[in-house]
Amino acid sequence: MLRPLLLLLLAFALSSCILLVEEDEPRRPVQPVQPVTPVTPVQPSIVTPGPGTFTYRCSGGTLVVNYLDSNNLRLFYDGAFQNLSLVRRSPTLLFSGGAGGAYTWEWTGSRGTLTVRGQVVLSNCAL
């Protein structure tokens, strides 16, 4: 009486059983790790437009700048040519010089400013 009942239960239990068999993945050989030097973020360098002569349009008027090489330029202001030399490369290019060392030309990469004796005379200069 009990035996058929057990057999019936066994059949019922086995029908709801899912057997999962996992296979071991083949192990890959571990590569030796090289020590890595931390990378310092590099600021993009500002490029001077040149060499050559360019006319900037600024708030205040136009300005003709002749880039002689990457370190020297010549601009025309106050009725005379002013020779300026590069004094700084970052964060903006800064040229200084001219008569009495009174002139500075700062170039951000897209905009320029001319200062004479500490006063901004031409700003927002663009090509």
Next chain:
Amino acid sequence: MRKTPWLLLLLPLVLSSCIVVVDLPVSNFRFDSNWQRTTDGAYVFCTNQDSYIRYSFSGPSPDRIRTITEIYRGEISGRELPVLRPKSDLNYSGGRYTFVGKLTFGDTGIPQSLQPFSIVVVPTLPPPVTTNPPRAAINGATEVTVEVVNTAGITYRGTYTYITYANCP
């Protein structure tokens, strides 16, 4: 003795077939602008303000003019810009041509857009000395040459050099 009457007879015949056209010369070029320097009266351009060029010259009627060319030469930049000017852009009155144009400055050139109204000269250069705004300063010079070629192929030229300024008041 016998040849003379024949020659006299031939001469009117020859002259009657000859048409002599004498073109009036192009002359008396004049240049000015709407900015004038008070110290010497020179006409100048202001690169931070509206600047107008005006030139005029005497010449024959438009049908005797072949071309008019303006040549703008930046004395500092070394750039040269020739502009072929249509005759219709000039006003012709009393044997005199007049052109007025608005200037734009910079590497994109100095194209003129016709502004056919008389310009008002502003004699305020150099400005009064003030401490705050930057003073007007010479930042270049533009040489303007007007070349007029008549139908006979003769070229006439007029030239004026405009000093250019930054920070005009």
